[in-house]
Amino acid sequence: MSKIKDSALAGQGRKLLDWAQGNMPVLATVRSRFEKEKPLAGLKIGVALHFEKKTGVLIETLAAGGADITISSCNPLTTDDSVAAALSDKMNVYAWTGQTKTEYYNCLDEVIASKPNITIDDGCDLIHLLHTKYTEKLSTVIGSCEETTTGIVRLKAMEKDGVLKVPVMAVNNAYSKHLFDNRYGTGQCVIEGILNATNILIAGKTAVVVGYGWCGRGIADRLKGLGARVIVVEIAGSIAEGPSGYHRALEAMYDGFSVMSMTDAAPLGDLFITATGNKHVISVDHIQHMKDGAMLANSGHFNQEIDVDGLEKIGKKKEVITNVAQYELGNGRNIIVLADGRLVNLAQPTGQGHPIEIMDGSFGVQALCVEYLAKNGTNMKAGVFDVPESIDCEVAKIALESQGIQLEAPTEAQINYSESWEEGT
Ligand code: NAI
Numbered sequence: 001m002s003k004i005k006d007s008a009l010a011g012q013g014r015k016l017l018d019w020a021q022g023n024m025p026v027l028a029t030v031r032s033r034f035e036k037e038k039p040l041a042g043l044k045i046g047v048a049l050h051f052e053k054k055t056g057v058l059i060e061t062l063a064a065g066g067a068d069i070t071i072s073s074c075n076p077l078t079t080d081d082s083v084a085a086a087l088s089d090k091m092n093v094y095a096w097t098g099q100t101k102t103e104y105y106n107c108l109d110e111v112i113a114s115k116p117n118i119t120i121d122d123g124c125d126l127i128h129l130l131h132t133k134y135t136e137k138l139s140t141v142i143g144s145c146e147e148t149t150t151g152i153v154r155l156k157a158m159e160k161d162g163v164l165k166v167p168v169m170a171v172n173n174a175y176s177k178h179l180f181d182n183r184y185g186t187g188q189c190v191i192e193g194i195l196n197a198t199n200i201l202i203a204g205k206t207a208v209v210v211g212y213g214w215c216g217r218g219i220a221d222r223l224k225g226l227g228a229r230v231i232v233v234e235i236a237g238s239i240a241e242g243p244s245g246y247h248r249a250l251e252a253m254y255d256g257f258s259v260m261s262m263t264d265a266a267p268l269g270d271l272f273i274t275a276t277g278n279k280h281v282i283s284v285d286h287i288q289h290m291k292d293g294a295m296l297a298n299s300g301h302f303n304q305e306i307d308v309d310g311l312e313k314i315g316k317k318k319e320v321i322t323n324v325a326q327y328e329l330g331n332g333r334n335i336i337v338l339a340d341g342r343l344v345n346l347a348q349p350t351g352q353g354h355p356i357e358i359m360d361g362s363f364g365v366q367a368l369c370v371e372y373l374a375k376n377g378t379n380m381k382a383g384v385f386d387v388p389e390s391i392d393c394e395v396a397k398i399a400l401e402s403q404g405i406q407l408e409a410p411t412e413a414q415i416n417y418s419e420s421w422e423e424g425t
Contacts, residue, residue: 004085012054013086019061020053023356025396025402026364027061034065038370040303041066046116048072048108048126049147050346051095052080055088056360061367063091070114071095072107076355077339078346084397097348112137118373119144120366121263123301124151131163142377146384147362149182150277150301153240155384167380169369174387176361176395182193185358187218190273191298192224193344193351197323198295198336200271203227208269210262211276212248213240215299219273219378220257223344231265232257239278239290266290273344274298276304284310294334297344308341323350357399364395 015230021028034040045062049055051073070092074246075081085094085404092114094107104200108125119126119141128143130137143166151170159163172178191202207228209220216232221403223230234249243251254257262281265272266289275280277300284307287296298305315327315335323339339347346353353359373380402406410418 004081004088004093006085009082010085010088013056013080013082015086016053016080016083016257017056017086018312020356020359021057023061024054024057024172024360024363026228026360026380027057027367029398030364030367031061031064033372034061034367038066040374041076042113043117043374044068044070045118046110046111046114046126046369047120048074049084049120049122050075050078050355051084051093052078052346052348052352053083054353054356054363055085056365056368058359059087059091062230062362062370065367067370070116070261073097073099074113074125075342075346075378076101076104076264077348078351080348090217091338092306094386107276109223115140117142118370118377120147120370121145122147124154127158127164127168128154129165131158131165141166141171144345145169145171145366145373147366148172148301149178149215149240152384155279159382159384165382166383167373167377167382168357168384169387170384171362171365171369171375174365174392174395176365176392176399177387181354181358181362182353183218185218185277185362186215186299186352187222187282189352189354190215190219190275190297191222193347194271194295194297196337196391197321197338197344197347197350200295202271204317205229205270206231206268206425208233208265209271209384210274210305211300212252212279213277214243215275216248217255219253219254219275219299220255223273225258227347228271230257230260230408231268233262233265233281234259235276235278235281239276262286263289269294272296274300274307276300278304279304280307280310282306284314287311287335288314290335293336295336295338296341297338299344301343303341306337306341308337311337313348323347336422344375357424361395361399365391368394 045067073095079095079097094110207223208231210233230250234247237243266286327335345351
């Protein structure tokens with residue numbers, strides 16, 4: 001398995017890591033404690049995360065805690081090769097951008113071959129492999145952390161079917177993660193990824209956001225701010241945890257957006273962005289009804305949201321520029337697909353991923369959850385666990401205090417009042 005060994009590239013990666021680190025006060029606080037206490041000494045950690053500068057800062061924080069780390073990416077297109085090169089001398093790095101599917105899985109195999117005690121996933125691929133192809137390696141695993149919505153959906157399905165054999169911390173479900181990462185982080189960087197790849201103008205365009213969950217809300221809000229006419233598409237009924245598609249559609253309407261079905265939105269949109277965690281939410285049939293030049297981008301975890309395989313069958317593909325492909329449909333119409341339908345905000349080299357401050361919060365939760373598993377994992381049952389409130393609040397508190405904001409504690413009378421059922425006269 002090849003690693004990236006290139007000193008010029010590594011130097012560039014080091015600069016990116018240092019820049020990110022300087023803007024990540026939560027991880028800096030955790031790191032200085034980890035350096036003293038070494039809570040992860042003697043532990044092997046296997047990681048599959050989008051591998052770019054902010055991830056690098058998390059990995060160096062875990063290494064400062066004494067962990068021995070093996071890392072791959074959780075997506076074939078999202079490794080920043082310079083960051084991979086910068087870290088490859090210090091730890092086992094199996095990641096580069098532009099991998100084939102086979103190379104991608106070979107890299108995950110290498111992570112599992114390192115016999116990790118704790119795994120960190122974004123999308124559940126490591127845990128899934130450990131429960132299918134490598135069950136004999138499960139015995140050394142104390143626990144795992146999962147970064148994203150789709151991973152948690154998969155883990156809960158495993159738990160429901162009684163096949164999940166390790167405790168997993170649902171990092172995504174911490175407020176310090178999804179309130180900010182999925183909404184403001186994805187909201188900003190999905191637009192940034194699209195603009196970096198295409199250099200188009202958003203103002204005046206009709207943009208269709210498919211899915212009005214945490215990510216979709218952020219994306220729709222940012223598109224509105226840039227002057228797009230925004231249409232939101234939701235689904236009838238409950239398909240995700242939390243409010244149903246009906247409620248989310250109503251919320252979008254009250255937030256001031258047009259709301260309709262995908263069938264109705266297909267002929268209207270100039271730009272379509274999927275954010276559902278679901279499959280084929282833009283189907284070939286929808287694409288057949290789109291305008292000439294319609295542009296499709298995905299921000300959901302897997303490259304299943306847009307039926308790109310189906311599009312390949314009906315259209316002639318031409319790579320126009322990096323991460324921009326044009327499909328000629330044969331009737332004078334062209335459809336543009338960004339980043340092969342993979343996460344547009346993270347696809348290298350045009351996607352830089354989430355803003356640094358946002359990932360500071362998400363990865364602050366990750367680092368503290370790894371420490372929690374190191375202390376408690378062997379006494380925990382198999383299952384999906386919420387992040388303890390103490391960790392969630394600590395991360396938000398450090399993030400606020402790093403901005404010079406100190407909140408006042410509630411008085412005893414206020415605490416009693418908030419817990420009382422007496423009349424409030
Ligand atoms: P969520 O569960 O809050 O929202 C998903 C929404 O999609 C729900 O409102 C659901 O009703 C809707 N939906 C499902 N199927 C649909 C369909 N066929 N048509 C229209 N709407 C449909 O999930 P969240 O947190 O917003 O995450 C969405 C996806 O984005 C997941 O795959 C998650 O893993 C991924 N994600 C990606 C990030 C990135 O960096 N691009 C960051 C965070 C999450």
